[in-house]
Amino acid sequence: MKYNLLLLLLFNVAIGARAQNQEAKSTVETKTIHSKILNADRAYTIYLPKDYVHNPQKKYPILYILHGLSGVNTTWFEKYDVREVQDQLAASGESVDMIIVSPNAGGDPKTEWNGYFDMPGWNYEQFFYKEFVPHIESTYRVIGDKQNRAIAGLSMGGGGSTSYGQRHADMYSSVYAMSALMSMPDNSTPPKEENKFTLLSQSVIENSCVDYVINATEKQKEELRTVKWFVDCGDDDFLLDTNIDFFRAMRKANIPVEFRIRDGAHDALYWHSALYYCLPFVSRNFKQ
Template sequence: MRLLFVILFMLGSCALLRAQEIPSEGGRVYNLTMPSTLMQGDRNYSVYLPEGYETDTLRRYPVLYLLHGLGNTNTKGWVERGNVEAIANRVIAEGRACPMVIIMPDAGTDGPGYFNREGWPYEDYFFQELIPYMESHYRILPDAMHRAISGLSMGGGGTLVYALRHPELFAAACPLSALVTFPTRSNNDSGWMDKYPQVRAWATSAMQPENAPLDLIRNATPEQLSAISRVRWYIDCGDDDYLYEGNLALYMLLREKQIPFQYRMRDGAHNWLYWQSALPDVMTFVSLSFGEASSFIR
């Protein structure tokens, strides 16, 4: 009988813990589609709308574009594995970030990749169709000072290149475990380049000189470097991540070019546990970049 009581007590404690971890109220994620002329069909995306979005119809919000990694989609990535809804609700409720809209586009279905290549004009789609569509269909503040971008792995590489190529469009850029350069064979334990032909096809596009983050920085003019320096940069990569070499090279190059940035190398690897733990700090960082400090820091 005593054992049964202990078991029931433990189960009740677990239920209470889950109730505390998952807010009963808050924002919601919606999985939707949008039309695209460039991509010749509908494209999937997910959107997180913060609590109060539906009721306070006069309020407009800053926006974070959050990019998934290779092998994921908008739903399989940040929505399902990244637990973005619960994390965003908690961080906003705790006063660690301002309410914001989070857009998660799909670059995995029929792709993958965030860069243009034959039959896949994804970067053009992102800037010419996706951003205008979101700003016309949601109450998003349509200026660079209220627009940020972040992403993991392949999406971290996309974050880097998009903000380096279009620094005038973003207040902040936060690449996580970014694909900056391809890992050396000795550091590529999974051998994914050899296992998956689709990866190799994407990689060929990703590492073209025009899409290589380090080359974009090295070859930037003084005027371009000045524009890049106005973006607030937050870079995070785990000490056991197989992409750490490229991120360290990025660290050294940004210092050499005197571009201000924040850099984090925490205990962790290339996995969702690490990225879930990174998202709250990203949300705080971009909130400060939006100039929203007085409205959310408690």
């Protein structure tokens, strides 16, 4: 009898431990929001920390992470392993528990709209601020203030996150730009056809992150100083010169910015490795 009770006790302990281990996992889910501004459904993929479900009173800081040209909302999760890196860094204490979300602003540039700026037929920035951010921060348990909100991105998304941080400095505690399209490279060839990619290229020129700093008023410079900036670009990246131009403009304007040139190119390996710098950086700048 005692032996049976002991077996039952051990079984219950094992079941409890197994359930606890299952509870300790983060979750990633893909959802869709209908945009009246874009007149289309837009997908997003969101990471929820391990205790999100089982700690219903807790609210979290949030990182908006933007993909590059031809990427989609799942790219950061399926190609660059955001979930795995964040789980690892959170477990080691190098990153805080946070919500991470990536909206879809792309696809095949031959057939799909790409870009984070407003352009004829694609008012994406209006969608992002008037529909997407309010939806995310009312649907999920987001703290929802400047000190607990950050934005990051790679390539096209690196330029998008930098420009968003510049023109919406009241919303973000930090910006992390990877291999960023800060402006159109000097050696780029303008597209000959009038198409979606042409409009994207024009929007990048009109929203040049370098020109914004050069032409910033003193008030705008003060606003930029309320944001923590980190620029990260590979020494073999074709966008390195525009990132250097941005750094020089920021330094001339006396706006603090961390700048790293690491070994690497404009590729998935670099962006995966960048997460080990990005996630601790934004964590340090969240208000704890």
